[in-house]
Amino acid sequence: MDIYCYFCALLTLPIDVMFLYTDFSTFLKKYFEFKVQKLSVNAGFSCPNRNGYIGYGGCTYCNNQSFNPDYCTGNRSVKEQLEDGKMFFSRKYPEMKYLAYFQAYTNTYEKIEILKRLYEEALAVENVVGLVIGTRPDCVSEDLLGYLSELGRHTFVLLEYGVETTDDALLERINRGHTFDCAAKAICLTARYGLHVGAHLILGLPGQAAEQMVEQADILSDLPLETLKLHQLQLVRGTVMAREYERYPSDFNFLSVDEYADLVIGFLERLRPDIVVERFTSQTPKELLIAPDWGLKNYEFVALIQRRLKERCTYQGRLWKGRMD
Ligand code: SF4
Numbered sequence: 001m002d003i004y005c006y007f008c009a010l011l012t013l014p015i016d017v018m019f020l021y022t023d024f025s026t027f028l029k030k031y032f033e034f035k036v037q038k039l040s041v042n043a044g045f046s047c048p049n050r051n052g053y054i055g056y057g058g059c060t061y062c063n064n065q066s067f068n069p070d071y072c073t074g075n076r077s078v079k080e081q082l083e084d085g086k087m088f089f090s091r092k093y094p095e096m097k098y099l100a101y102f103q104a105y106t107n108t109y110e111k112i113e114i115l116k117r118l119y120e121e122a123l124a125v126e127n128v129v130g131l132v133i134g135t136r137p138d139c140v141s142e143d144l145l146g147y148l149s150e151l152g153r154h155t156f157v158l159l160e161y162g163v164e165t166t167d168d169a170l171l172e173r174i175n176r177g178h179t180f181d182c183a184a185k186a187i188c189l190t191a192r193y194g195l196h197v198g199a200h201l202i203l204g205l206p207g208q209a210a211e212q213m214v215e216q217a218d219i220l221s222d223l224p225l226e227t228l229k230l231h232q233l234q235l236v237r238g239t240v241m242a243r244e245y246e247r248y249p250s251d252f253n254f255l256s257v258d259e260y261a262d263l264v265i266g267f268l269e270r271l272r273p274d275i276v277v278e279r280f281t282s283q284t285p286k287e288l289l290i291a292p293d294w295g296l297k298n299y300e301f302v303a304l305i306q307r308r309l310k311e312r313c314t315y316q317g318r319l320w321k322g323r324m325d
Pocket of ligand 1: 047048049050057058059062063104105106136162
């Protein structure tokens, strides 16, 4: 007897009409009728997990230099950085509009008057149509959320929280300075203020088994999250983790591309289907990266995940146990 597999039948469809996972550009199309590009901004913030307000030494994996494009330096104004970024993209895409991405360090860790000035400076730049603000879950106040919520009535505002892992022991080990409960509460509060809310998660942290990494999808699916960025653990020069690796290399197990792709697929299968997966990987500049050196661009990894999902007749949320309201 032939067993008919509905999902195998989907294999005959072009990849872009199959549902594999919810991607970021589909999400942006819900809010904008034009092309939108994020532009990173370094507004010169500091980090409370370095200066002693929350902790010293920072998160063990963090070297902020690794995610700062060349045009972003804290010495140039927000407006100047955005104008530089626009110039870079507008040659190829003159119609493009932009989201100012406050990325470096902790972008809500300042007096509210200063935050307002910097966010509004970004929004005053021509063709900037919204804000994306990366921060820690223990650095948002209801005053700030109230203000952002007001802004969000007229413009796009997304808060991205560094969650990194749902495991408290691991959060302590990497010196994050907050618990998972703190992250969950910040996400719920931000959603209650009607703001878009996202999270970052690192897969491959030392001491976490693959099954535990995948189980985090169940936990995150229960939160009112709209977007999620996954990152492979990267060992970056100049970090506390790089020193730990020198002393205890056997504590680390850097995943191969294939192992990481399998992990991502297992994770996606259990993730609520409407959570937007903005990234699967990050790319530290080669001169700063110690391991793993996959030599793969982000878009190449996306293509690999799409191909594997299709080959395995699977998709985001296939094993999710919840129910959409
Ligand atoms: S990851 Fe963020 S919170 Fe952690 S040390 Fe770096 S800037 Fe600070």
